[in-house]
Amino acid sequence: MVDVSQHELVPEHIPIEGAELDSVLEEYGLDRTDLPEIKANDPALPEEAETGDVIKIVRDSRTADTSISYRLVVE
Numbered sequence: 025m026v027d028v029s030q031h032e033l034v035p036e037h038i039p040i041e042g043a044e045l046d047s048v049l050e051e052y053g054l055d056r057t058d059l060p061e062i063k064a065n066d067p068a069l070p071e072e073a074e075t076g077d078v079i080k081i082v083r084d085s086r087t088a089d090t091s092i093s094y095r096l097v098v099e
Contacts, residue, residue, distance in 0.1 A: 028067035035083040045078050062095035075099050
């Protein structure tokens, strides 16, 4: 079977936690539940991602070098 998460067109998905997560939520004035959601069975997620985790998604951008977004993993 093909590992979709390693395809060149799939942006990098990085689980974050602890101080980094707290810093992001504080910077934007959000709670975890305010974040957009991503399904736990999404093939782009890293294997270690579990429901309740927050994922940092890093994409290439034409106007900025990179674009960063955050998603909450849900069932």
